[in-house]
Amino acid sequence: MADTHDDRPVPTEAGQRAGALSTERFENPGLPPHVPRRADVDPKAADRASLQVVILFSLSALASIAFVVAYYAIDPDLKGYLLGIGEMNLFHLALGVTMGISLLGIGLGTIHWAKTLMPDQEVVEERHPQASEEDDRVAVGQTLSHGWRSSQLNRRTAILGSAGGALGLFALPLVLPVVAGLGPRPRQELYHTNWESGMRLMIDPSGTPIRAADVTQGSVFHVMPDGFVGYEAFEELGAEEAMISKGKDQVILVKLDPSLIKSQKQRDWGYDGIVAYSKVCTHVGCPVALYEQQTHHLLCPCHQSTFDMTDDCKVIFGPAKRPLPQLPITVDDEGYLVAADEFREPVGPSFWERNRPGLLGGGNES
Numbered sequence: 001m002a003d004t005h006d007d008r009p010v011p012t013e014a015g016q017r018a019g020a021l022s023t024e025r026f027e028n029p030g031l032p033p034h035v036p037r038r039a040d041v042d043p044k045a046a047d048r049a050s051l052q053v054v055i056l057f058s059l060s061a062l063a064s065i066a067f068v069v070a071y072y073a074i075d076p077d078l079k080g081y082l083l084g085i086g087e088m089n090l091f092h093l094a095l096g097v098t099m100g101i102s103l104l105g106i107g108l109g110t111i112h113w114a115k116t117l118m119p120d121q122e123v124v125e126e127r128h129p130q131a132s133e134e135d136d137r138v139a140v141g142q143t144l145s146h147g148w149r150s151s152q153l154n155r156r157t158a159i160l161g162s163a164g165g166a167l168g169l170f171a172l173p174l175v176l177p178v179v180a181g182l183g184p185r186p187r188q189e190l191y192h193t194n195w196e197s198g199m200r201l202m203i204d205p206s207g208t209p210i211r212a213a214d215v216t217q218g219s220v221f222h223v224m225p226d227g228f229v230g231y232e233a234f235e236e237l238g239a240e241e242a243m244i245s246k247g248k249d250q251v252i253l254v255k256l257d258p259s260l261i262k263s264q265k266q267r268d269w270g271y272d273g274i275v276a277y278s279k280v281c282t283h284v285g286c287p288v289a290l291y292e293q294q295t296h297h298l299l300c301p302c303h304q305s306t307f308d309m310t311d312d313c314k315v316i317f318g319p320a321k322r323p324l325p326q327l328p329i330t331v332d333d334e335g336y337l338v339a340a341d342e343f344r345e346p347v348g349p350s351f352w353e354r355n356r357p358g359l360l361g362g363g364n365e366s
């Protein structure tokens with residue numbers, strides 16, 4: 001009797017319709033006729049191509065030997081002057097050139113060999129179904145359950161438990177040094193930036209304060225807090241502090257048409273259409289610095305997360321899961337833009353204790 005068993009999923013009605021449509025629209029073009037190459041029909045051309053391949057591989061071999069010779073024979077500090085380039089280290093130059101020729105010879109030789117001498121007929125390889133036969137699957141299942149029963153682990157639970165404990169704890173000596181070696185916990189440093197109420201927004205890296213009245217619509221500024229900007233910050237704070245500040249305090253400031261701003265909170269935390277947002281991407285922390293003036297979208301160059309500046313920097317595309325945090329701003333007595341407060345939520349990517357109770361509220365949590 002014929003085997004009527006068929007494991008393939010039954011196509012839905014829509015699937016059948018789509019299938020019928022696709023076979024109607026796209027006929028199988030089949031394989032194009034094989035066109036013999038010159039080396040296929042002319043033995044002399046084949047010999048020539050073969051010789052060229054040998055020459056390329058030999059060139060590669062010679063370059064490899066030259067690399068070794070250069071490595072031992074040339075003084076690593078030897079400098080020379082090359083026209084159009086200037087002074088450079090000749091040891092590195094020799095190693096780079098010989099290795100480059102060596103790789104190039106292998107690459108070109110292989111391509112030439114494949115294109116001119118290897119068989120180039122296209123073939124269709126019919127695939128059998130991926131799943132095993134039903135009988136084989138049943139047999140494997142029986143073998144496994146027989147093994148489980150004959151191991152007696154189902155009855156000797158103490159052995160099972162102790163073996164599980166031994167294997168589980170065996171991971172500890174491997175994992176513990178790694179976890180313990182991660183250094184001190186960042187504690188408050190993930191929650192707070194250096195922004196404080198009254199701190200001026202300074203253009204990065206010039207350190208120029210920004211007068212609100214001078215900001216024209218569509219303007220974009222990259223800003224840092226007063227005292228943490230430019231080379232002075234490196235001198236006064238030291239390189240490490242300055243780099244940490246640069247990593248978490250960076251802010252992008254944009255002046256929007258106030259009528260475009262969709263959220264009341266965003267309007268309240270801005271000043272006359274000027275809004276300031278953390279530049280640290282909420283995905284994995286790259287600087288979000290590409291502002292598209294026509295669409296008012298902010299783009300992260302790393303993985304293309306896109307934030308809508310007119311809608312409180314909500315994510316409209318990409319892997320980021322949270323909006324960019326907004327920095328509340330206002331102006332001081334002289335009309336310069338200042339922070340009205342610090343960030344009301346942690347900037348940057350999420351972390352396990354991000355929503356810990358007690359954190360300043362009011363951010364654009366979502």
Ligand code: FES
Pocket residue numbers: 281282283284285286300301302303304305318319320
């Ligand atoms: S870091 Fe911005 S999208 Fe990944």
